[in-house]
Amino acid sequence: MRRKKIPHPKPGKMAARIVRTAKQGNAVAEVENIVVETAEKIFADLANAQTINHDTKGSWKAPLWQALTEAGLPLSWVPEACGGSGASLAEGFGVLGAAGRFAIAVPLAETMLAGWLLSQANIASPEGMMTVAPCGPKDRITLGTDGTLSGRTRGVPFATDAKHIAVLAQGSGGLSVALVEASACRIEHGFNLGGDGNDTVTFSNLQPIAIKPAPKSFDHTTLLLMGGVARSLQIAGALETLLDISVRYSNERVAFEKKISKFQAVQHNLAKLAGESAAALAAATSAADTIANFKTFDDAVFLEAASAKIRASEAAEKGAAIAHQVHGAIGFTLEHILHRYSLRALAWRDDFGSESYWAVELGKMVAARGADELWPLVASR
Amino acid sequence: MTAALRFDPIRLPPECEKLRKEVRAFLADEIAAGTFDPHKPNREDSDAPEFSRRVGERGWLGMTWPKKYGGHERTFLERYVVTEEMRVANAPTRRFFVADRQSGPVLLKYAPERIKLDILPRICRGEVCFAIGMSEPNSGSDLFAAKTKATKTDGGWLINGTKIWTSSAHIADYMIAIFRTSPSTKENRRHGLTQFLVDMKTPGIKVNPIGQITGQFEFNEVVFTDAFMPDDHVLGEIDGAWKQATSELAYERSGPERFLETYYVLTELVRAVGKDPDTRSAEGIGRLVAQLHTMRRMSVSVAGMLQAGKEPVVEASIVKDIGTIWEQQLPHRVRDLAAFVDADASNHATLEEQLAFAMKTAPKLTIQGGTTEVLRGIIARGLGLR
Ligand SMILES: Cc1cc2nc3c(=O)[nH]c(=O)nc-3n(C[C@H](O)[C@H](O)[C@H](O)COP(=O)(O)OP(=O)(O)OC[C@H]3O[C@@H](n4cnc5c(N)ncnc54)[C@H](O)[C@@H]3O)c2cc1C
Numbered sequence: 001m002r003r004k005k006i007p008h009p010k011p012g013k014m015a016a017r018i019v020r021t022a023k024q025g026n027a028v029a030e031v032e033n034i035v036v037e038t039a040e041k042i043f044a045d046l047a048n049a050q051t052i053n054h055d056t057k058g059s060w061k062a063p064l065w066q067a068l069t070e071a072g073l074p075l076s077w078v079p080e081a082c083g084g085s086g087a088s089l090a091e092g093f094g095v096l097g098a099a100g101r102f103a104i105a106v107p108l109a110e111t112m113l114a115g116w117l118l119s120q121a122n123i124a125s126p127e128g129m130m131t132v133a134p135c136g137p138k139d140r141i142t143l144g145t146d147g148t149l150s151g152r153t154r155g156v157p158f159a160t161d162a163k164h165i166a167v168l169a170q171g172s173g174g175l176s177v178a179l180v181e182a183s184a185c186r187i188e189h190g191f192n193l194g195g196d197g198n199d200t201v202t203f204s205n206l207q208p209i210a211i212k213p214a215p216k217s218f219d220h221t222t223l224l225l226m227g228g229v230a231r232s233l234q235i236a237g238a239l240e241t242l243l244d245i246s247v248r249y250s251n252e253r254v255a256f257e258k259k260i261s262k263f264q265a266v267q268h269n270l271a272k273l274a275g276e277s278a279a280a281l282a283a284a285t286s287a288a289d290t291i292a293n294f295k296t297f298d299d300a301v302f303l304e305a306a307s308a309k310i311r312a313s314e315a316a317e318k319g320a321a322i323a324h325q326v327h328g329a330i331g332f333t334l335e336h337i338l339h340r341y342s343l344r345a346l347a348w349r350d351d352f353g354s355e356s357y358w359a360v361e362l363g364k365m366v367a368a369r370g371a372d373e374l375w376p377l378v379a380s381r
Numbered sequence: 382m383t384a385a386l387r388f389d390p391i392r393l394p395p396e397c398e399k400l401r402k403e404v405r406a407f408l409a410d411e412i413a414a415g416t417f418d419p420h421k422p423n424r425e426d427s428d429a430p431e432f433s434r435r436v437g438e439r440g441w442l443g444m445t446w447p448k449k450y451g452g453h454e455r456t457f458l459e460r461y462v463v464t465e466e467m468r469v470a471n472a473p474t475r476r477f478f479v480a481d482r483q484s485g486p487v488l489l490k491y492a493p494e495r496i497k498l499d500i501l502p503r504i505c506r507g508e509v510c511f512a513i514g515m516s517e518p519n520s521g522s523d524l525f526a527a528k529t530k531a532t533k534t535d536g537g538w539l540i541n542g543t544k545i546w547t548s549s550a551h552i553a554d555y556m557i558a559i560f561r562t563s564p565s566t567k568e569n570r571r572h573g574l575t576q577f578l579v580d581m582k583t584p585g586i587k588v589n590p591i592g593q594i595t596g597q598f599e600f601n602e603v604v605f606t607d608a609f610m611p612d613d614h615v616l617g618e619i620d621g622a623w624k625q626a627t628s629e630l631a632y633e634r635s636g637p638e639r640f641l642e643t644y645y646v647l648t649e650l651v652r653a654v655g656k657d658p659d660t661r662s663a664e665g666i667g668r669l670v671a672q673l674h675t676m677r678r679m680s681v682s683v684a685g686m687l688q689a690g691k692e693p694v695v696e697a698s699i700v701k702d703i704g705t706i707w708e709q710q711l712p713h714r715v716r717d718l719a720a721f722v723d724a725d726a727s728n729h730a731t732l733e734e735q736l737a738f739a740m741k742t743a744p745k746l747t748i749q750g751g752t753t754e755v756l757r758g759i760i761a762r763g764l765g766l767r
Contacts, residue, residue: 264758271702271757306671367658374648
């Protein structure tokens, strides 16, 4: 039950690459790797929740991003030829789980996704923070015949912080991937539940820095599912921490002359939280493992990725409520770190298609395949 | 971090898929031959001794046990596939299920060699049915309050008292039961119980059927009056049953039977809504499928970790907790969604009939084999709360 304590390696730009060579041939399940450890070490040193919570000026952000960049993490999924560190998908997913456990509030996941999207079309990734668009199933950005981008996308995370945006655009000849300068877009700043940037970005006949056709098999759903799996891992990570700090608090807080962990009602609530955390983790890691290994994008991949987003989001709702209940009033304060995890877990439900959106899509898929094909589909995973 | 739960994304190995095809083909043949009707889960209690023998012939009982005892030395993941395919098909597994999952492993560990060589091969051939004698009228969750007494006599023990809720006792050849051989002690209230192998043909055992709210009679009261158990029917340590109860529980808690008990209503709902469901049905089905898929992935993960020699005790309890609650709620969620289904859908009557049965079955799912409350206590202990 105890997380193994492993000596942390020094973060270094080559970490990802070295590990990939060393781990070749190993099963994904065994990737307890240096890349993730590097990320965890940086998070623990530079993204301490207490420190961040007291730092109203946000002065923790720059050193954190600096360290992440030096370790090559934001461009984990970008091949070396495109300017990245060329880590495997599995390693990058591991980093996102860790980012969730620390409720990381810089655009690490977004930059990773942007780099991944650009690499699909062999566009080199620039340095600095990035985000991706569109992030919702209803938003579309169109590519005009003059080669410019137009459209409006809501709920774009960290667009205000980003230097560049990776865009999936619909043209008359199909989909294209484009890189644009964030400063060239109109950005209405907003916030998600966790207080992180959640912006509306408008493109008006915008000239991209680079644009190339997306691969044939790539579509909006692919992008949304990849983003959805990233968010599922982050939610699962946040839930792991919610469980951890709730268990710890219950073993410290005394009421009626007992530790509250001795009250059966509290124990059972925490057991339920453990179940929700476990479900989110299992669904998200299973989907990540699927995406890291799939050959063709079929119904099974869809089942895995959509289920992860649905189940992790459901877990976020139930889990966050229990974590708050166990903490009582102290957990409702700005002062306490609980909200950093609970509100982000809830906020991440909205990105790349909410659980109700994916449930409708999955339900349609299951119905279209027919009743007798449901079990074979589930059993195939 | 205090409590890192692990659910490695374990996949069933390729040999499992070959096996799955064989099991499906076998079940299809049995259905075609009229052995059982997959759409009628309410018939599942009907005893099917011939079917049990045919499953044994295929090598699907005692799959993981040593060949010496009639087993097949296959993996837990292979056994997993057989179990889930049988469950989803609503195959009549009652006669062999307990023996294969629970009783056989206990015998393997604690029975004298002579008994192992006698009984285990018969389990593998699908010839014998087992019951579990734990609960008593005044001892349910609190197992250690059991009073049914074993008194030492020449060459064995005399049993007096009553077990209750004993599933399949009316058809069982054997029961593995706990009896009181000593009083509990001040230091250890769990002390004093001993595990026994009971031959149900022993004089002095009377089985009285008890009707259930489903209309079935599948559990019983079992009354012991000076029933004689020979010494070599003691399983393990005298007075020390409490030490033996825990080790196999992870297998027992996290299998596919812990969330698939009412699965059939979901299939039937998908059939009823047709290829082009409205938004409400689609969302409802999508959520249920996502939850099902997640639970199965958790369950397979625990099976794989067990196979790899790990001990995911808390993880296994979590699978049972959320699995049983899910299968209990499933018929009610399906009922919600079915309210909008066209009453002329060709399978409407089947769905209604299945829902009625599933809703009657549902309450037991979070009671049998340890209640939700007991299970959450175990999880809480694993989290370091007690
Ligand atoms: C269909 C079915 C088949 C069964 N088959 C078998 C069988 O084959 N063999 C066998 O031995 N038994 C069998 N049982 C019995 C089953 O194991 C018991 O019903 C179960 O262990 C609960 O015991 P009980 O019914 O006496 O309830 P009780 O233990 O009296 O519990 C009643 C309620 O109180 C709660 N409770 C009790 N103690 C605590 C506590 N410490 N903290 C919080 N809440 C508590 C319980 O969770 C439950 O909600 C079967 C039961 C069913 C329903």
